[in-house]
Amino acid sequence: MEYVFEMPAKMLAETDKKGTVERFEYDSRTYDEKDEPIHKGAFVYLPTGYDKTKKYNVLYLLHGGGFGEEWWLKMFPDTVTILDNMIAEGLCEPCIVVTPTFYPSEEIMHDEGRPNEDVCENFKTELRKDLIPSFEKQYATYAEGDVSETNLVNTRTHRAFAGLSLGSMTTYRAAFYNNFDLFSWYGPFSGCCGPFGDHDKEVSRICETLKDGYAKGLTLDYMFCCNGDQDMAFAEHKEIMDRAEKESEFLEKGKNYDFFIIPGGVHDMKAWQLHLYHALQVFFK
Template sequence: MKLISSAVAGYDQYRENIPRGAMETVEYISRTVGSFRKAMVYTPPEFSSTTMYPVLFLLHGIGGDESEWHTHGSPQIILDNLYNDNLLEPMIVVFPNGRAMLNDRAEGDLFEPEKIKAFERFESDLLHDLIPYMESNYPVLTSRDKRAIAGLSMGGGQSLNIGLSNLDHFAWIGAFSAAPNTREPGLLVNDITKAPSLLSLLWISCGEQDNLIEISFGVHRYLAQHGVPHIWHEESGGHDWPVWKNDLYLFTQRLFK
């Protein structure tokens, strides 16, 4: 399925006098890394500790960390506006640091082999450390159909790699402008015959001017050939924030419905 649409004007602009969610930074113990690690957590407007929420894990690119979305992507504003327009299911959004190593800051040579390996190691950190932390400290639902993973660029590749190989954990997957860390299409899904029944949403998007578009298109082509339902969203723009913010706006509206 190909989707042609874009966000409405003002979707990422701060509005006065509307209910607001909260953004906070948390620390959790990562046994995968052997240290405390940080993540940012967004709780929706009118959040209640007695209500159970689905959860989206939203990943950053190679040059970012847990704060990259918050710094550049206006997620709190976008989500608050969507809630105010009754377009979004209440959910908790977690912004992890996808570079699972002791010094996980985005500094120095970002393409060092150990730093690239750290993005692969994040799969264990997410499944065995961060998800259990969220389930112990926030009122999040624990079933696979109430858990989503998505990300931009390097995080888009991680979302495909982790999500499609762990469909027992994630029913909702989104990849925005996936980077070259994305596995070859034939290696992404453990059992291509079971994927259609396990996926609630598989979203793959990329800007038309993005020089990495062949990565996303290759995944789209493979899935189409094998009858795996998904949304292929090709949009105006390159490898940049206007594209990813638009993706966040469109993708989140489809979650948990």
């Protein structure tokens, strides 16, 4: 794949091979000790010609801080156009994209005093116990409706997780560190631990996750990190991943890892859509 630093114009042109976006709703029992469910939702991109009798790879794709599940596909509908064109041009296989929210409630979304790491890490259980089983029981994925833990682990190579900004931090905390057995493809777009994070701790967690996973026969298909070099999250993200690459024998640049950098790129949707454009050319290959 050849990296580009501006979205190709043809990716933003309307095509007659359009996918669809629909709402998916589910209950989460993660956050209440009394086991009272929270009703939640996600938006779902289904590729053109979606066929319930087939099997599709799935990308779970997260927003950033202060927003919800509407970010990627509703607030920025040109994301849908990019997906349509990528599939039409054969740049990626037809896949399903699910955009949930890591916030359990509107109140927590707007609670500026709540630690970011807390929200990111806490999504791990909802992701595993509520979202993935509910979604993959209903849609045409490689799980084929069998959402037992054993089968979800067995189909992990058909499942990717990516996110921007706070969603990038959640990619590490909820998907990579805590659910490595359910995903083999990762796209952290802008950041690992935030401005106040412990870099030593993050490097250690990355290395330990890989070591433990490989010991269990769970390999990393690809960790596709992305950042603009003028992004406020660039310095910490790059330093952590450079150290992790050196310290882990299981992270090999060009084989199962890369760090895509946009010269002059900042912390904005233009960059994040470009990250998605590149990541989908890597995932599931």
